[in-house]
Each structure stands twice: as structure tokens, then as C-alpha cells.
Amino acid sequence: MLTTSIKTLLTEAWRKLGLEPVSFSVDPSERPEYGDFSSNIAMAGAKIARSSPRDLAARIIGNLPQDAFAKVEIAGPGFINLHLKREMIHSCLKEILQDEGKLTAEKIGRGTKLQVEFVSSNPTGPLTVGHGRQAVLGDVLSSLYEQLGYDVTREYYFNDEGRQVDLLAQSLWARYRQLCGEDVTIPEQGYQGDYLIEIAQQVKDDIADAYPVFDEAAKGFFRVRGVSVIKEMIKDDLAQLGVKFDNWFSEADLHRRGEVDAALKALTERGGTYKQDGAIWLRAEDNGGIKDSVLIRSDGRPTYLMVDIAYHMDKYRRGFNHVIDVQGADHHVEQSCMQAALKILGYPQDFLRYAVHQFVSIVEGGETLRMSTRAGRFVLLRDLTSELGRDVVRYFMVARKPETHLQFDLDLARAESLDNPVYYIQYAHTRIASIFRKAEEIDDPSEVDLSPLQSPSELDLIKQLDSFPEILEEAALRFAPHLLAEYALNLARAFHAYYADHRVLGEETDLMQARLALLSAVQMVFKNSLEILGMSTPEMM
RNA sequence: GCGCCCGUAGCUCAGUGGACAGAGCAACGGCCUUCUAAGCCGUCGGCCGGAGGUUCGAAUCCUCCCGGGCGUACCA
Numbered sequence: 001m002l003t004t005s006i007k008t009l010l011t012e013a014w015r016k017l018g019l020e021p022v023s024f025s026v027d028p029s030e031r032p033e034y035g036d037f038s039s040n041i042a043m044a045g046a047k048i049a050r051s052s053p054r055d056l057a058a059r060i061i062g063n064l065p066q067d068a069f070a071k072v073e074i075a076g077p078g079f080i081n082l083h084l085k086r087e088m089i090h091s092c093l094k095e096i097l098q099d100e101g102k103l104t105a106e107k108i109g110r111g112t113k114l115q116v117e118f119v120s121s122n123p124t125g126p127l128t129v130g131h132g133r134q135a136v137l138g139d140v141l142s143s144l145y146e147q148l149g150y151d152v153t154r155e156y157y158f159n160d161e162g163r164q165v166d167l168l169a170q171s172l173w174a175r176y177r178q179l180c181g182e183d184v185t186i187p188e189q190g191y192q193g194d195y196l197i198e199i200a201q202q203v204k205d206d207i208a209d210a211y212p213v214f215d216e217a218a219k220g221f222f223r224v225r226g227v228s229v230i231k232e233m234i235k236d237d238l239a240q241l242g243v244k245f246d247n248w249f250s251e252a253d254l255h256r257r258g259e260v261d262a263a264l265k266a267l268t269e270r271g272g273t274y275k276q277d278g279a280i281w282l283r284a285e286d287n288g289g290i291k292d293s294v295l296i297r298s299d300g301r302p303t304y305l306m307v308d309i310a311y312h313m314d315k316y317r318r319g320f321n322h323v324i325d326v327q328g329a330d331h332h333v334e335q336s337c338m339q340a341a342l343k344i345l346g347y348p349q350d351f352l353r354y355a356v357h358q359f360v361s362i363v364e365g366g367e368t369l370r371m372s373t374r375a376g377r378f379v380l381l382r383d384l385t386s387e388l389g390r391d392v393v394r395y396f397m398v399a400r401k402p403e404t405h406l407q408f409d410l411d412l413a414r415a416e417s418l419d420n421p422v423y424y425i426q427y428a429h430t431r432i433a434s435i436f437r438k439a440e441e442i443d444d445p446s447e448v449d450l451s452p453l454q455s456p457s458e459l460d461l462i463k464q465l466d467s468f469p470e471i472l473e474e475a476a477l478r479f480a481p482h483l484l485a486e487y488a489l490n491l492a493r494a495f496h497a498y499y500a501d502h503r504v505l506g507e508e509t510d511l512m513q514a515r516l517a518l519l520s521a522v523q524m525v526f527k528n529s530l531e532i533l534g535m536s537t538p539e540m541m
Numbered sequence: 542g543c544g545c546c547c548g549u550a551g552c553u554c555a556g557u558g559g560a561c562a563g564a565g566c567a568a569c570g571g572c573c574u575u576c577u578a579a580g581c582c583g584u585c586g587g588c589c590g591g592a593g594g595u596u597c598g599a600a601u602c603c604u605c606c607c608g609g610g611c612g613u614a615c616c617a
Contacts, residue, residue, distance in 0.1 A: 030560075040559060043597070053597075076560040077597070122617065164617060189616085279615050290544065290613085297615040304617050330611055332545050358546070358610075400554070403546060405610065407553070412566080419579065421565075427579050435576050478557090486555065489564085500572095500581040541579065 002092055002466050003027075003037065006082060010041050013063035019048050028463065032456070035073065035081040036089075036463065042078040053078025086459065090450040093462045096521050097446040103465075103524055105472040107149030113319055114150040116142045118326035119238070120157040123230045124168040125193055127237040128378040130328070132385075133360045133406060136397040136534070137481060138326040139243045141355060143532045144476035144484070153320070155247045157311060159304070160227050161255055167191065168230075169223035173214050175200035176222070180209050193378075199229050237382045242390050242534045254310050260302050263310035264295060272344035282309075282337060289340030290333050305334055309341045316347060324479075326355045329403075355479040357402035363409040379410075388413055391535045395422045398533060399485040421489050426538055428492040428499075429526040432519050433539040435504055445517035452514040457498045461518065464491055465525050472532075481533075488529040495522055 003026045014022060024041035042057035049056050057074040064072065071083035096103055118138025121131050142152045159165070171190035175197050178184055186192055203225060211218040231248075238245070254260055264280070267273050272283050278298030282305070285292050295306040315323050327335065335354050342352060362369045362379045369379060385393050396413065399421065400406050413420070436442070453459070468487070475483040504515045530537045 025559090027559090034560080038560085043559075046597075079560065159617065162617080277615080281615095294615045299615080301615085303615070308617095328611090329546060331617090332612055334612095334617090336544095356546085361610095404554080405547070409553075412553080419566085423579055424565095427577080431577065431580085438576060482555080486564090493564085496580060497582090499576085500578095503576070505576045541577075 001469060002084070002088070002463065003470065006037055006039070009064060009068055010039055010060065010080075013060045014041060014045065016063040017049065017059060019045070022048055028467070029081060034075065034079070035071065035083040036459075037082045037084070038075075039080045039082070040078075042074075042080060046078070086451075086454065089459050089462050090453065092466050093450055093453075093518065093521060094446070096462075096465055096524075097448075097517060100524065103468055103521075103528055105147050105149075105469040105476075108473070109145060109148040109150030111149065111151050112321045113153070114145055115153045115155055115315055115318075115320040115323045116145070116326065117155045117157055117315075117323065119234075119243075120159070121234065122159045122164050123227045123234065124164055124191055125230065126195055126233050127381040129362055129381055129384055129408060130360050130378075131237075132241065132381040132393065133357060133397045134326055134328070135238055135241055135243045135381075136394050137355070137357055137402060140394075140398050140481040140484070140533055141324065141326065141476065141479060143534070144472060144481060147472050147532060148476055153247060154243075154245045155249055156245045157249045157251065158227075158231065159251050159307075160231075161251045161307075162301075162304070165223055165227060166219065168226045169219050169221075170214055172196050172200055172203070172226045173211065173218055173222045176203050176211070179204050195233070196226075199226060202229070237380075237385075240382060240385045240390065241393065249311070251307060251311070254307060254314065259314055260307055260310045263313050264302075264306065266313070267295070267309070267341060267344055270344050270346070272341065282341060283344070284337045284340040287340035287343045289336040291337075293333075293337050305337055305341075308334075308338060312338065312342065312352065313345065316351065322350065323352045324355055325352065326357065329356050329358050332356075353479075355402065358405045360397075360406045360408050363407050364411060368407075384408075388417070391426070392417065392420065392422050394534050395485060398481045401482050402479060421485075422535070423541070424496075425488050425492040425526070425530070426536070427541055428495045429523060429530070429537050430539065430541045431499055432495075432523045432526070435519060436516075436523075437539075438505060439516060442516055443513045445520045448513045448517040449510060450514050450517060452511040453518060455502065457494070457502070458515075458518060461494055461498060461522060464494055465521055468525050468528070484529060484532060488526065488533070491522070491525060491529070 006026050010024070010026065011021075022041065022045040024039060024044040026037050026039045029035050029038045042060060043053040046053045046056055051059075054074055054077075057078050057080050061072050061074070061080065069082050070085045073081045073083075075081050116138055119127070119131055119135050121127060127135070139154065142154050146152050167187060167190045171186045171192075174184045174186045174190070179197070179200050203222075211221065235248075264273070267282065272287070273280050273295060274283060275281070279294045280296035281292050282289075282295050283292060284290070293305055294303050295309075296302055312323070335356075339352065343349075392413065396408060397406070417423075453462070471483055471487045475481050502515065504512055504519065506512070507515065527537050
């Protein structure tokens with residue numbers, strides 16, 4: 001990578017000054033007259049060197065190898081602007097072509113076992129667009145970490161026990177009795193969505209008129225029935241979006257194996273709990289949490305937090321080195337309690353990290369729809385996916401910074417579907433594919449003489465390709481997949497501009513082969529980018 | 542009240558210490574005998590919510606204020 005090698009040269013030049021190390025940056029220059037890359041090393045190190053930035057810059061430059069750069073200048077307050085030799089850029093492209101590995105990130109993960117848990121919606125209803133954002137975020141994040149060499153497990157946690165599932169059972173039973181001609185109302189806190197009518201109809205087809213009252217037997221039956229049907233619904237919704245999980249984890253299993261009791265015992269043994277008002281509390285506040293929370297209610301039932309702690313102990317036992325939980329911004333308190341619990345248990349501090357995201361609101365007809373699964377007010381993920389297609393939904397969901405609210409304007413998504421970023425990027429890939437279909441003779445790109453590539457836009461394209469691995473690493477480590485979405489868009493922009501005023505086919509052989517080699521590298525990067533984003537790479541449009 | 546997140550062009554958003562703040566959409570004007578015009582080029586448009594502070598340098602870090610979202614359950 002160019003920035004890496006430049007950084008190495010500058011670090012070496014700095015070391016020759018005999019001063020303590022300094023942290024500095026090397027960035028692509030903002031303007032052509034600033035060269036290819038700029039560094040702030042002289043300004044950053046001015047204090048250490050007790051010298052003015054510009055003087056210091058001159059001394060650093062004096063220590064650089066004579067022939068490393070085409071031109072090195074001091075500019076503005078003390079920037080060092082580096083003009084690369086063309087051969088350096090060409091050899092960078094050569095490396096990319098020779099070793100596809102140059103297009104992927106450094107394998108800093110080295111097989112570290114990482115679990116990414118996401119969506120984990122209760123099996124009480126179909127997924128909404130809100131879950132959709134999390135699904136795409138978690139999936140792309142997982143792919144990014146895979147690129148970094150991590151051994152990633154995508155996991156979905158089903159809360160298939162407890163109060164919410166009981167409410168689902170009762171709501172489903174009520175729908176069922178309604179179909180049997182009875183005037184039964186859905187419980188206040190229950191699930192009002194129409195999807196339960198459909199399931200109730202299936203139930204009625206199977207068992208005719210039964211369960212006149214909602215007793216234990218009815219609860220058991222409708223719970224099992226409802227949960228299993230809805231689990232499949234959820235899996236279908238995710239499959240349609242192209243999200244695949246390695247593991248579906250059931251809360252019921254935790255209870256069955258006694259892990260919840262064991263977790264409570266472990267916390268208590270370490271002095272992490274206390275009794276008050278008939279309940280058992282987690283000593284969260286003393287351990288960095290926002291506030292103490294109930295683990296066991298006064299009626300003896302465990303809270304969600306208690307079970308979740310048991311679940312995370314289970315993750316640890318399964319040997320994951322790191323766990324990332326993708327969650328909505330509304331779980332803030334609980335997140336701090338979970339971290340407090342893990343601290344009490346003595347887990348490594350970096351075992352669990354939360355990738356937090358804000359919500360999606362759907363804007364239609366200038367109106368914002370406020371969603372609530374329980375009230376039955378929501379836009380279903382599957383409706384969105386069916387209408388707009390997997391590629392569009394995925395791109396829109398991941399193109400925004402996770403911590404900002406995502407306004408999904410349905411009208412805009414529909415109306416703009418023709419010049420939307422998705423097609424813009426895919427079209428770039430298509431254009432390249434088309435050239436390769438028509439090209440008659442293509443030399444092995446890694447053997448081609450690249451020196452005919454001389455135009456600024458060609459050299460810029462190469463520099464953009466070169467930064468791909470850095471983007472992957474930053475997008476993963478910062479939980480910021482939108483950086484990749486944006487990168488792909490920028491690369492497409494650069495390519496389309498290039499395409500508009502550079503011919504490939506029909507040019508003199510050396511130039512044509514060099515350009516074909518460049519395009520094959522660009523195509524590879526589009527392919528990798530879109531694949532990580534979970535989008536298709538059409539050959540024709 | 543307290544905690545977390547957000548406030549950048551008419552709209553949707555990039556930009557987490559660097560040189561005159563960027564893109565898409567919208568508006569306006571150019572470009573198709575040539576590898577797919579689902580494209581390219583140009584114009585218009587911003588005291589980066591406000592006020593202080595730290596720094597050689599702040600949209601970016603700190604403090605306070607204003608505005609919006611979320612949370613503050615023996616719900617999940």
C-alpha cells in the first residue's frame with residue numbers, strides 16, 4: 001500500500017533526526033498541486049523537535065532517499081507534499097494484479113474466533129425495516145471481519161421463552177377464537193398485527209374448533225405453534241435479503257441446561273448480587289454500569305438481563321475471543337449492565353463490544369411512519385425487499401453511518417430507482433464486463449507493461465484501488481460499513497469519468513493492453529466491494 | 542431532572558485535529574457516426590445549531606446553551 005510505504009520512509013527519515021517517535025498521518029492530497037500524498041509529520045513533530053514546522057520539514061526531507069519521489073515540497077504551514085514517480089504507481093498496480101491478496105485487507109484477525117450477534121428479534125412477528133437495517137449492518141460487518149482474517153460466526157438469538165411469547169400465544173389464541181366466531185379481544189399488551197390471522201387460519205384448518213378457554217394447555221399449544229411458524233417467517237425474511245446465519249440460538253435451551261441458574265450462582269459467588277424488596281439485583285453501578293438492575297424478580301422469574309448474562313457466559317464458554325452485539329440505541333442501560341456483569345465475572349475487557357445503531361423511519365408521502373410491532377404499525381422488511389430488490393435495500397440500509405437516524409424515503413427509493421447509487425455502481429462493473437466481452441486478445445494482466453498508463457485519471461484510479469484494504473480495515477474496526485458503500489460509489493464515479501474520455505478497444509496494442517489490465521483490477525475491486533456488501537455484480541444491465 | 546446519540550448546501554448525507562468544507566438529489570446549461578447516455582462535463586447553492594475554551598491549526602476535542610431522537614421498568 002502506498003500510504004504504508006510512504007509512512008515507512010518518513011518514519012525512517014524522522015528517526016535519523018534522533019528524536020523520540022512522533023505520530024503523524026499520510027493522506028491522499030486534496031488538490032493536484034499538492035502532489036499525490038501529503039503528510040503533517042513536520043507540524044505534528046514541531047514541538048518535540050523544538051523547531052518551526054517548515055524548518056523541520058526541510059530537515060526531514062533531507063533524510064529521505066534521494067530517488068524515492070519525483071518531487072517533494074514544503075507547503076502552507078508545514079505540510080510535506082509528495083509527488084510520486086509514475087513507476088511507483090505502476091508497480092503498485094502490478095502488485096495488485098499479480099497478487100489478488102493485495103486487494104484484501106491485512107489479515108490482522110489471524111483466525112481469531114469472533115461471534116457477531118445480530119437481529120435477535122423476538123419470534124413474535126415478522127421482521128420490520130428496523131430489523132432490516134440491523135440485519136444488513138451485522139451481515140456486512142461480519143463479512144468485513146472475515147476479510148481481516150477473523151473466524152466469524154453469525155448468530156441469531158431467539159427469545160423463545162418468557163412473557164412476550166406468552167403474549168404471542170394469547171394473541172394467536174384470540175385470533176383463532178375470532179375465526180371460530182367468538183368475540184374475543186387481543187390482550188392490551190398483545191400483538192395486534194394481521195399476520196396472526198393468517199396463522200390462526202392455518203391452526204383452525206388443522207384442529208377445527210378447540211381450546212375454548214385460554215388455559216395452560218392452550219397456552220402451551222399456541223406458544224409452540226406460533227413460535228415455530230414465526231421463526232420460519234423470520235428466516236425467510238432474512239434469506240430474501242441474503243443474510244445467512246451460522247447459528248440460531250434458542251433461549252429455551254439456556255433454561256433447559258440450567259445455565260441461567262449457574263450464571264446467577266457465579267455472579268453471587270463473586271459478590272455481584274444483593275437482595276432487596278424480595279428481588280435479586282445486579283451490583284452494576286459499582287462496576288461501571290449506569291444503574292443496578294433486577295436479575296430475579298420477587299416472584300422468582302429471571303429478567304431478560306439475567307438470561308442474557310447466562311447467554312454471554314455461554315458464548316465465552318464456546319471459545320469466542322471476541323463478541324460483537326449489534327443492537328439498537330435503545331438498549332443503552334442494559335449494555336452497561338451487561339458489561340458490568342462481565343467485569344464481575346472477570347472476563348477480558350474487550351470480550352464484548354456493542355455496535356450500536358439508530359432507528360429507521362420510513363417516510364412516505366412526506367409523512368414519517370412511527371413503528372411499533374405490538375401495535376401492528378410497521379413496514380415489513382419483506383414488503384420492502386420484494387418491491388425494491390435485495391441490492392437496493394441492502395445498499396440503502398448500509399450506506400448511512402449507523403449512529404444517525406436513517407430516513408428511508410419510500411417515494412424517493414421508488415422514484416429514483418433508475419439513477420440510484422446501486423445501479424450507478426453496478427453499471428460501472430457492467431461496462432467493464434462489456435469491454436472484456438468485446439476484446440479480442442487479452443494479455444495476462446499481471447504480465448502487461450503498464451508504462452503507457454500516463455493520464456492523471458488513470459493514475460488516480462490506481463491510487464484509489466490501492467486504498468481499498470485500508471477502507472476495509474477502517475470500516476470493520478470502526479463499525480462503519482458505510483465507508484465501504486461510499487468507497488464503491490467514489491470508485492464508480494472515477495471509473496465513469498475515466499470511461500467517458502478514454503478509449504480502450506481500438507487503441508494501439510500496448511496502450512490497449514495496459515488499459516485492459518487496469519480495468520481488470522478495477523473490476524476485481526468492484527466485485528470484492530459488492531460481494532462484501534452482499535450485492536450482485538451483473539455482467540449486463 | 543439525569544444518561545447516550547444526532548444537528549454540515551433547499552432535501553438526503555460524507556467528512557472523528559490540518560491547507561480555499563465535499564457528494565448525490567433538486568434547479569439551470571452543454572455532450573450520443575466510436576467499448577452500454579442506467580453515462581460524462583459545467584453553473585447555482587454552506588457565518589459546519591449558538592457561545593466560549595484547548596491547539597501552530599477545530600465541522601472534528603472540552604464546557605455551557607438551544608433544537609431533535611432514544612433511554613431512564615421486578616418489558617424485551
